[in-house]
Amino acid sequence: MITYLLRRILLGLVTLVVITLMVYGLARSMPGNPLTVQLGESDPSRKLNPEDQQRMLEIYGLDKPWPVGYVQWISKVIRGDLGRSITRKQPVTQLIGERIGPTVLISGTALFLTWFLAIPLGLYASARGGQIDERFTGLVLYALYSFPTFVAALFLQIIFAVWLRDTRWELPLFGMSDLSTDAPFFARCIDVAWHAILPITCQTYVVLAYNSRFIKANLEEVVRQDFIRTARAKGAGPWRVLVHHAFRNTLIPLVTLLGLSLPALVGGSVIIEQIFTWPGMGRLFFESIRERDYPTIMGLTLMFSVLTLAGQLLADLLYSIVDPRVNVD
Amino acid sequence: MRVTEETEAAKPSRGFWSDAWQRYRRRPIGMLALCFVLFLTSVALFAPAIAGTKPVVCSYKGNLYFPCLGYFNRSWESPIFTKDKFRGTYPENLKQKDPESWAIWPLVFQDPYRRVRENEWPGRRENPSRDEGHPTRLNLFGTDQYGVDIFAKMVHGTTIALLVGFVSMGLAGSIGVLVGALGGYFGGWVDMITSRLTEIVMCIPTLVLILALIAVVEKPTIWKTMAIIGATGWTGIARLTRAEFLRLRQTEFVMAARATGAGSLRIMFRHILPNALAPVLVPITFGIASAILVEGSLSFLGFGPPPPTASWGSVLNSARSNLQLWWLVVFPGAGIFLTVLAYNLVGEGLQEATDPRLREAKK
Numbered sequence: 001m002i003t004y005l006l007r008r009i010l011l012g013l014v015t016l017v018v019i020t021l022m023v024y025g026l027a028r029s030m031p032g033n034p035l036t037v038q039l040g041e042s043d044p045s046r047k048l049n050p051e052d053q054q055r056m057l058e059i060y061g062l063d064k065p066w067p068v069g070y071v072q073w074i075s076k077v078i079r080g081d082l083g084r085s086i087t088r089k090q091p092v093t094q095l096i097g098e099r100i101g102p103t104v105l106i107s108g109t110a111l112f113l114t115w116f117l118a119i120p121l122g123l124y125a126s127a128r129g130g131q132i133d134e135r136f137t138g139l140v141l142y143a144l145y146s147f148p149t150f151v152a153a154l155f156l157q158i159i160f161a162v163w164l165r166d167t168r169w170e171l172p173l174f175g176m177s178d179l180s181t182d183a184p185f186f187a188r189c190i191d192v193a194w195h196a197i198l199p200i201t202c203q204t205y206v207v208l209a210y211n212s213r214f215i216k217a218n219l220e221e222v223v224r225q226d227f228i229r230t231a232r233a234k235g236a237g238p239w240r241v242l243v244h245h246a247f248r249n250t251l252i253p254l255v256t257l258l259g260l261s262l263p264a265l266v267g268g269s270v271i272i273e274q275i276f277t278w279p280g281m282g283r284l285f286f287e288s289i290r291e292r293d294y295p296t297i298m299g300l301t302l303m304f305s306v307l308t309l310a311g312q313l314l315a316d317l318l319y320s321i322v323d324p325r326v327n328v329d
Numbered sequence: 330m331r332v333t334e335e336t337e338a339a340k341p342s343r344g345f346w347s348d349a350w351q352r353y354r355r356r357p358i359g360m361l362a363l364c365f366v367l368f369l370t371s372v373a374l375f376a377p378a379i380a381g382t383k384p385v386v387c388s389y390k391g392n393l394y395f396p397c398l399g400y401f402n403r404s405w406e407s408p409i410f411t412k413d414k415f416r417g418t419y420p421e422n423l424k425q426k427d428p429e430s431w432a433i434w435p436l437v438f439q440d441p442y443r444r445v446r447e448n449e450w451p452g453r454r455e456n457p458s459r460d461e462g463h464p465t466r467l468n469l470f471g472t473d474q475y476g477v478d479i480f481a482k483m484v485h486g487t488t489i490a491l492l493v494g495f496v497s498m499g500l501a502g503s504i505g506v507l508v509g510a511l512g513g514y515f516g517g518w519v520d521m522i523t524s525r526l527t528e529i530v531m532c533i534p535t536l537v538l539i540l541a542l543i544a545v546v547e548k549p550t551i552w553k554t555m556a557i558i559g560a561t562g563w564t565g566i567a568r569l570t571r572a573e574f575l576r577l578r579q580t581e582f583v584m585a586a587r588a589t590g591a592g593s594l595r596i597m598f599r600h601i602l603p604n605a606l607a608p609v610l611v612p613i614t615f616g617i618a619s620a621i622l623v624e625g626s627l628s629f630l631g632f633g634p635p636p637p638t639a640s641w642g643s644v645l646n647s648a649r650s651n652l653q654l655w656w657l658v659v660f661p662g663a664g665i666f667l668t669v670l671a672y673n674l675v676g677e678g679l680q681e682a683t684d685p686r687l688r689e690a691k692k
Contacts, residue, residue, distance in 0.1 A: 019529050023541070030544040146670035148622055150629045151662035154648060162652050173652075263534075270536050271626050275649070286630075289540050297541075305532040 008316075012309045016302070021070055023301045027294050028066035033057065034086040034292045060086055062294075073298060082302070083295035085288075092299035095284065102176055103268035103280035106196060110203035111265055115258075118208050119247075122215025126223065127242055129216075138213075145209035153202045153275045160198065171198055174277040199276045203269060207261075214257065218250040225249075251322045259315025263307040345683075349607070352682040359678025362671040369668060373488040376400065380437040380481035382445065384419055387432035397435065400485065420450055437478075439468065441485040441639040444476035464656050471656035473647055479660055482639040486661070489640045490668055493555050493624040494617035500559030501620075502613045505566025506602070512567075513574025514597050523567070531564045539623065543632050551634040554627065558620050565612050573605035607683035614676030618669045625665045641665050 035056055057063045061072055076083060082092040121137070128134040160171040172178065172195045179191050222228065223246050231245045268282035277283070281300065288296035343351070353359055377397035378385045383406070385397045390409075396419065399406025410419075423430045438450050445456045456468060458476035465471075470479035512523035530538075542557045543549050577583060578601065586600045627633045628642025629649075636643070641661040648657035 015525060015529055015532065018525070019532050022529070023533060026538075026541045026545060030541065031547055142673070143666075143670060146618065146666060146673050148625055148662070148665050148669065150626055150645065151658065151665060154645065154652070154658045154662065158652050158655055158658060162655075267534060270534075270540075271630065274630060285534075285537055286540070289537065289544065301533065301537075304534055304537075308532045 008313055015309060016305055019305045020298060020302055024070045024073065024298060025066055027297045028069065030292055032292055033062060082299040085293050085296045087291045087293045092295050095296060096299060099279060099281050099284045100266060102278060103266065106199050106203055106278065106280065107265050107268055109200050111261060113204045114207045114211055118211035118215060121212035122219060123242060123247065125212065125216040126219040141209040141212055144205050149202050149206060150271050150275060153272060156198050156201065176279055199272050199278055202272050215250065218253050219246055222246045222249045252319060255318045255322050256315045259311040259318065262311035263304055266307055267304050349682040353678050356678050358674055362674035365671040366675060369487055369491060372484060373491045376484050376488055378435050380439050380484040381435040382419065382438060382440040384432035384434055387423060387430060389423060389430045390427050437480060439478035439481040441481040460653055470660040473657060474651055479644060479656060482644055483660055483664055485639045486641045489551060489638065490621050494621050496555040497559035497562065497620040498613050498616045500556060501563040501616060502566055505563035506570050506609060509567040509570025510574050510597050513571035514578055527564050527567050535561055540632060549634055551638050554624060554634055558623050562616055562620060566609060569612055570605060570609050573608055574601055577601045577604055611676055611680045614672060614679055618672035621669055
């Protein structure tokens with residue numbers, strides 16, 4: 001077990017180095033640099049003159065070729081320092097700390113809702129398999145699965161922010177809060193929750209449709225096996241067979257899926273956060289690419305890849321807990 | 330009696346693909362989706378004949394021309410029209426410069442790239458602009474804030490949507506099959522490298538990778554976007570191909586092929602690949618759906634191909650700042666949704682028709 005873990009972690013570290021090297025090279029090959037992109041866009045007259053720019057580049061260590069910059073970056077990371085954002089003049093860790101809360105608020109709620117609804121839906125679908133009501137819900141879920149989030153987000157915005165304007169059902173169009181920071185805590189919570197409804201809906205429905213179909217497909221596979229027939233033969237009721245015998249045997253693929261959704265939990269969705277201008281991680285990633293803010297891009301990339309690898313490892317480890325027959329060694 | 334027996338024996342048994350087709354045909358939803366995809370393909374092929382301001386065929390100064398082909402490629406529009414200063418408006422100019430001329434016009438006289446002016450088509454009013462462009466008889470799907478017809482944009486955008494699906498998944502499929510085949514067939518250190526490579530690409534969030542690549546290529550055209558989507562979307566296909574090759578390289582027919590002296594490449598692509606194709610084709614079909622989604626979201630975020638290209642996502646992008654113009658959301662949204670749904674349904678039908686495990690279950 002320990003050797004397995006060590007091997008996986010070592011391999012993971014190698015993968016991390018290659019990923020960050022690739023992304024760093026890619027980021028540095030994007031045209032422009034944080035100074036020109038930021039200042040040039042806001043006001044052409046404020047463009048730096050060449051000498052100043054050269055001096056600034058030297059301060060940030062951007063005057064050297066990118067492999068050198070990468071070595072500098074990774075040696076700092078090993079010492080536990082993700083660097084400072086160039087365009088936001090803030091440590092990257094602090095920036096991530098600020099943005100992680102709003103993202104988890106959305107994606108955590110969405111993840112919870114997804115599994116909370118998907119498991120009963122999947123069980124229901126396989127219990128009533130082939131019946132007319134199951135076919136209908138199946139079709140609706142399938143349609144939802146193919147429905148693009150950005151279209152859904154626009155529809156929801158049109159319905160709740162334009163058509164229902166000035167009614168009780170009006171929902172805020174974007175942002176996270178309209179109240180100032182000195183408003184009472186409770187009122188602010190309500191306000192944030194009100195703003196979060198549409199983004200959460202958008203993030204939930206696609207995954208919900210996918211997961212419930214996934215659960216159903218797995219259940220159908222298990223239900224065909226001999227031990228289910230045995231369970232039925234010995235007189236177990238249909239629900240007991242489904243939940244106690246069949247569902248428990250579909251846990252392995254579900255655990256994999258849960259492990260793979262770990263990065264999305266913290267990473268958030270670029271598109272949803274961009275549409276609803278939600279101050280989360282996805283938006284930060286999007287903005288940092290646009291601003292060529294290398295330290296932030298790299299910090300976020302590192303976090304995403306660590307989480308992805310950790311999710312895969314976690315899924316593999318959970319296997320052996322869920323199914324004692326699986327031996328990770 | 331003997332004769333019938335002989336003909337029975339001579340009749341070849343149904344092959345794998347015709348068998349799969351027989352199964353596929355039995356699913357009404359799958360067939361419906363396939364028909365929709367074929368319908369879209371014909372819309373894409375005949376887009377300039379469905380909506381446009383250039384005649385499909387015209388006789389001008391004694392010669393026949395097909396100016397509508399200019400919508401596919403600028404240079405396919407005869408230079409004589411530039412020389413005679415048509416400036417893109419045909420109906421009036423044709424009559425003025427050659428009274429003898431005749432033309433067959435597209436079904437809908439609207440342009441996907443510009444606003445149709447007053448009397449451009451005799452007696453027709455100007456396209457409404459800003460928030461007045463409700464869907465009407467003249468503008469079936471309404472107009473955007475600049476007065477450009479949405480129906481024409483949608484029709485011409487079909488070409489892009491389908492191309493994105495095919496080109497990017499063609500590329501992703503080739504990379505994925507190649508990487509997966511190499512890893513699965515050779516195993517050992519080759520497999521080690523290809524598997525790590527796949528894992529690395531999987532670890533970087535796709536949209537972020539795509540955005541970074543788009544920034545690197547500087548001037549994005551629709552072809553570059555397709556190439557980038559393809560170059561980032563092959564990981565799932567590679568993993569599946571690898572698994573199939575791992576399984577198949579142990580089989581007797583591969584051993585037989587090796588015994589006859591076939592080389593590695595021949596075994597990989599002539600013997601194993603045809604047998605691994607069905608399970609690989611399914612994620613490619615789903616991949617087409619997701620490529621269309623990705624292109625839509627890129628255009629939606631404003632990172633798509635530059636303006637003259639009419640893509641469905643860019644219409645949605647213009648709706649973001651004009652939420653009152655619901656027709657800017659409903660029609661392109663429905664277009665993307667139905668196309669993605671159709672491809673997903675085709676993929677699902679393909680899966681059910683070719684996966685032996687699912688087939689056994691249905692018996």
